[in-house]
Structures are given as structure tokens and as C-alpha cells.
Amino acid sequence: MSIDNAWEPKILVFACNWCTYAGADLAGLSRLQYPANIRILRVPCSGRVNPQFVVRAFLKGIDGVLVAGCHPGDCHYTTGNYFTRRRFLLMKRLLEYMGLEPERFQTRWISGSEGPKFQQVVTELVQDIKALGPNRKLRDA
Amino acid sequence: MNEISLQMREIARDLLSKNEVNLVLGWEKGSHWYKSAPLFINKVEDVDRLVFDEFCHNNLSKYLVDLAHHEAKVAIFVKGCDSRGINRLIQDNVIKREQVYVIGIPCRGLKDPDDAVGKKCGEPVKDAVKCQECRYPNPVVHDIMVGEQVNATARGQETAALIEKLEKMTQDERYNYWSRQFECCIRCYACRNVCPACSCRECIFDRAVPDWLGKANNLAENQFMHLTRAMHVAGRCIECGECERACPMNLPLMALNKKIIKDIEELFGENDAGIDPEKKPPLGHFELNDPEKFM
Numbered sequence: 336m337s338i339d340n341a342w343e344p345k346i347l348v349f350a351c352n353w354c355t356y357a358g359a360d361l362a363g364l365s366r367l368q369y370p371a372n373i374r375i376l377r378v379p380c381s382g383r384v385n386p387q388f389v390v391r392a393f394l395k396g397i398d399g400v401l402v403a404g405c406h407p408g409d410c411h412y413t414t415g416n417y418f419t420r421r422r423f424l425l426m427k428r429l430l431e432y433m434g435l436e437p438e439r440f441q442t443r444w445i446s447g448s449e450g451p452k453f454q455q456v457v458t459e460l461v462q463d464i465k466a467l468g469p470n471r472k473l474r475d476a
Numbered sequence: 477m478n479e480i481s482l483q484m485r486e487i488a489r490d491l492l493s494k495n496e497v498n499l500v501l502g503w504e505k506g507s508h509w510y511k512s513a514p515l516f517i518n519k520v521e522d523v524d525r526l527v528f529d530e531f532c533h534n535n536l537s538k539y540l541v542d543l544a545h546h547e548a549k550v551a552i553f554v555k556g557c558d559s560r561g562i563n564r565l566i567q568d569n570v571i572k573r574e575q576v577y578v579i580g581i582p583c584r585g586l587k588d589p590d591d592a593v594g595k596k597c598g599e600p601v602k603d604a605v606k607c608q609e610c611r612y613p614n615p616v617v618h619d620i621m622v623g624e625q626v627n628a629t630a631r632g633q634e635t636a637a638l639i640e641k642l643e644k645m646t647q648d649e650r651y652n653y654w655s656r657q658f659e660c661c662i663r664c665y666a667c668r669n670v671c672p673a674c675s676c677r678e679c680i681f682d683r684a685v686p687d688w689l690g691k692a693n694n695l696a697e698n699q700f701m702h703l704t705r706a707m708h709v710a711g712r713c714i715e716c717g718e719c720e721r722a723c724p725m726n727l728p729l730m731a732l733n734k735k736i737i738k739d740i741e742e743l744f745g746e747n748d749a750g751i752d753p754e755k756k757p758p759l760g761h762f763e764l765n766d767p768e769k770f771m
Contacts, residue, residue, distance in 0.1 A: 386707035387680070387688060387700070394696050407764070417762035421744065424767065425710060425759070428739045432642065432732075433703065434651025472651050473703075475696035 344398040344464040346373045348457070349388070351381045351416075354405035357447030367454040370461040373401075380404065381442075382415030386426050389440060393473040399439045399464040401456070406444040416444070435472050438463040480581060481527045483622045484553060487579055488523040497551040497577055501539055503532040510592035510601070514539070528553070528622075530587040533604070535716045537561030538672045540571050550576050553622075555583035559615035560714035560750030561672030567753050568712075570675045573617075580615030582626045583607075606717025606730065608632035616751055638731045639738065658698040660725040667719035667729055673709040673749075680704070702732065710736045711758035714750040743767055 350356040356377050362369065378384055381404025389400050402423055410416045423442045431437050441460060445453050488500045504515035504525040512531040516539075517523060535558045543550055554562060562578060565571045585607035592601045613626045642650055665681065668674045681689045681701060688704075690697045715737065719729040740747050740758050744766065747758050 387704045390700050390703045391688070394700050407768075414762065417764070417766065418759070420766055420768065421759055421762050422707075424743055424769065425736065425739055426707060428743075429703065429706060429710075429732075429736060431647070432650065432735055433654050433699070434647045434649075436647055473696060473699050475690075475694070 342469055344372050344461060344469070345396065346399040346401065346457075346460060346464060347392045347397045348373045348375045348401045348403060349378050349381065349384045350375050351404035351411075352377055352379050353411040354409060354447050355381075355403035355445045355453065358403075358445045358449045358453040361447065361450030362453045363450075365450045367450055369454045369457040372461045372464075373457055380410065380412055380415035381419040382410075382412070382422075384419065384423075386422065389426065389430075390473060393435070393439075393470060394475045396470075396474060398467075398470040399460060400441070401460055402442045403445045403453075403456070406446055409446060433473070436467055438467060439470060478529065480623050481529070484526045484528055484579070484581075485523045487620065487622065488517060488526055488551065489520055491551050491577065492517070492520045492523065496549060498548040499543070499546065499550045500526075501536045501550065501552040502526045503528060503534065503536075503553070505529075506531075508592075509597040510587070510589045510595075526553075528581055530585075530601075531589055531592075533586055533589070533718070533721055535561055535670065535672055535718045537565060538670055538718075540565055540576065541672070541675045544571050544575075546575070549574075551579060552576055553579050553581055554615050554618070555581055556610065556612040556614050556616070557583075557714060557716035558672075559617050560612060560748075561716060562617050563750040563753045564672060564712055564714055565675060567750070567755075567757065568675055573753075578615070578618045580618030580621045582614045582621070582623050583610075584613065584626050585610060585631065603631055604717075604721065605632070605634050606721055608634055609636060609715075609734075611715075611748075612751075617753075635728070635730050635734050638728060639735050642731065642735075654699070655695060657727050658702055659695050661693075661698040661702070661727060662725060663693050663698065663701065664724060666722040666724065667727075668705060670718040670722045671709060672714060672716070672718075673712040674705075676708075702727075702729075706732045706736060709733065711740055711747065711760070712749050713737060 384402050404416045443456050491497045500517040502515050503512045506513040514534045537558050586604045587601040588604045608631050713733045744758050
């Protein structure tokens with residue numbers, strides 16, 4: 336088997352503690368299968384995710400990043416995800432302007448009751464990234 | 477000596493002798509005819525060193541970050557772009573309006589000192605790129621004004637044309653373009669040090685713990701630095717173009733900042749940083765009906 340066939344993407348998921356993390360938990364409890372390529376990093380709020388977390392993830396060899404939080408209006412801290420929305424709308428455009436493929440950085444709203452949505456989002460994301468292949472951009476050697 | 481310089485000296489002399497301020501920030505003639513350096517004056521005898529000419533590039537509002545706790549009032553000379561920096565610092569609560577005495581100078585656009593190297597004084601010199609797309613030649617905040625108001629005139633579109641060219645490229649071409657640029661970065665941090673939007677007490681690039689930015693000078697770390705910096709000043713960049721002017725490697729940093737400004741306008745509506753001190757920065761507030769194109 337060649338190295339290319341053995342390659343599996345590494346994907347980092349920033350999951351908000353109150354919605355997406357619970358959604359991921361529900362997906363697990365419901366025995367919903369999704370690819371094992373994701374690493375979940377729990378954050379208190381999607382608004383906690385700093386732009387440099389994302390760039391740093393790519394620098395350290397991550398192939399795709401997903402930032403996921405509560406739906407607008409559902410934030411545990413009332414307004415955190417509205418700031419996330421503005422910040423990452425802008426950041427997504429900036430990363431594309433720098434030459435990164437748009438699929439590699441995504442943002443989604445997944446609530447605590449949306450286990451199936453979590454499964455679906457992760458499956459699609461992994462498919463997207465597998466189609467693109469390993470990330471060579473913004474990467475430290 | 478030009479009229480504006482003479483007026484500047486009179487004002488500075490007046491302010492210092494009446495003890496209204498104990499420090500004046502202005503410019504003086506540098507080591508070459510095409511260089512003008514920042515000047516800090518605290519003695520009346522020194523006011524005759526003040527000048528204003530077409531090479532007074534430094535945005536002096538940046539120095540107010542260090543003078544935030546200065547014991548007395550500070551007088552500062554500002555061009556149109558610099559004055560937006562003052563409003564920005566007030567917005568961020570770095571300084572208070574009553575701490576500074578702002579002397580506005582309407583600016584007709586500056587010349588490119590790099591183009592003047594080797595030329596004799598008086599020979600024609602190219603306009604500075606950063607002044608080509610100037611929309612605020614008249615200071616937006618001032619206590620008094622020196623000279624006459626001027627009209628904003630676009631004299632070129634170099635940065636806008638570069639952004640458009642980049643937008644039309646494929647992703648890989650764009651990546652290659654930026655990689656070639658950032659490979660040249662020597663991480664001198666001049667862009668950060670001259671930037672009035674970079675007003676953090678401690679910059680993340682200087683922190684050892686956590687070490688966000690490695691000390692190695694390689695492409696990935698340089699990209700990390702420039703992307704992070706672009707996001708940090710997003711919505712707060714006042715388009716003074718000082719980063720690009722100060723960059724010893726001539727990186728097209730304004731093509732990054734102006735692209736973000738363009739995107740902010742498309743996504744969240746018109747926003748010129750540092751025009752209205754009461755207005756919140758675009759990433760510092762939100763609307764319930766913001767676009768959600770990535771969903």
C-alpha cells in the first residue's frame with residue numbers, strides 16, 4: 336500500500352460546550368457512526384475560538400478545521416455566537432484570499448439535540464477534505 | 477520654509493510657553509532632504525526644528541499609546557489619516573480626548589522617499605502609494621487646523637488593482653503569490669510597531685508563554701504572524717499605510733488590510749475606522765440579521 340492510500344485526514348473540531356459538544360455526545364449515545372478523523376476540542380463558547388487557534392492548527396498539520404457552536408439566539412452566554420459569526424465570516428474570506436481552499440475551514444451551528452446533524456456535518460466535512468487531499472498550505476514544513 | 481511649518485512653530489511655541497502642554501509631537505527634517513523624522517519637543521527653544529513637508533510619513537498617533545499615562549496634556553500634529561488613529565485610540569479607551577491637543581494639517585498627499593533616493597532636492601518624486609487612495613486628507617478630529625482644507629482626489633489605484641488581480645487568481649496562484657511575499661518577511665515587526673491599531677499592552681508575538689509565534693523565521697511562522705495581525709487589526713485599520721511604508725522588505729501589507737476593509741463593507745456595511753469615535757468597531761458588535769453565508 337502506498338503512502339497516499341494510507342493517508343487519513345486530521346480534522347480539528349472546535350465544539351462549544353453547551354450545544355455542539357452535547358450534540359456530539361448525543362450522536363455517540365445514539366450510536367450514530369461518523370468518521371474517526373476528527374479531534375474534538377471543547378471550548379466554553381464558539382466565541383472563545385480565536386483566529387490564531389485556526390491558523391495555528393493548520394501550521395501544526397491539521398487538514399481541516401470546523402468551528403461549531405449554538406444556533407444564533409441559543410448561546411449560553413446570550414451573544415457569543417453572534418461575534419463568532421462576524422469574526423469567522425471575515426476570517427473565511429481572508430483564508431480564501433490567502434489561497435486556502437474554502438472547504439478546509441468551515442463554521443456550523445449544531446445544537447445539543449442535533450446528534451444526526453453532527454454526524455452529517457462531520458461525514459460531509461471528512462469527504463470534502465479527503466477529496467482535497469493533505470493540506471500543504473500554511474503548514475510548518 | 478513653507479507657511480505650514482512656520483504656523484506649526486508658532487502654535488507649538490504658544491502651547492509650550494503657556495504651559496498648556498508639556499510635550500509636542502511633530503516632525504523634523506531628517507538626515508536627507510527626502511526624510512522627515514518624528515520629533516518630540518518639551519522645550520520652547522526647540523520649536524524651530526518643527527517642519528511639515530511631503531515626507532512627513534510617520535503617523536504620530538501611534539506614540540500616544542506609550543504616552544497614555546503621560547502626566548500632562550500632549551500636543552500632536554496630525555494629517556488626515558493620522559487623525560483617524562486618534563479616534564481609534566479614543567474608541568479603544570487607550571487615551572482620552574482631553575489628554576491630547578490635536579493640531580490638524582490638511583494633507584495633499586506625500587511623496588515616496590524610496591523614489592527620491594539618489595535624486596537632487598527639487599527633482600520630481602513619485603507620489604507615495606499609501607496616499608493614492610486617500611479619502612480623508614482633512615483631519616477628522618482636531619482642536620485647531622493649520623492650512624486650508626483640501627479635496628480628496630484619487631491619484632492611483634495600485635493597491636485596489638492588486639487586490640482585484642489576486643481575487644481573479646486561482647487558489648494555488650494566490651497561495652504562491654502570498655508565500656513568495658511572506659518568505660521575504662524578516663520579522664522585524666516594523667509593521668506592528670508603527671501601527672496605531674496595534675495598541676495591546678503586550679503583543680502576542682512577544683509572549684514567551686504561551687509561545688504563539690515561534691522564534692524560527694520560516695514561511696509558516698511568517699504566515700501565522702501576518703494572518704494573525706491582519707485579523708487583529710481587522711475593522712480597526714485606519715488605512716494610513718504606515719505598515720507598508722515601514723516594511724523594509726516592501727511586502728504588500730495594505731493589499732491584506734484593504735481586502736479586509738472591502739470584505740467588512742460587503743458583509744456588515746460601510747465602516748471607516750476612526751471616523752466616528754462613538755461607533756463600535758465591526759468585530760466588536762453584531763447585528764441579529766448578519767449574513768450567514770457559511771451555514
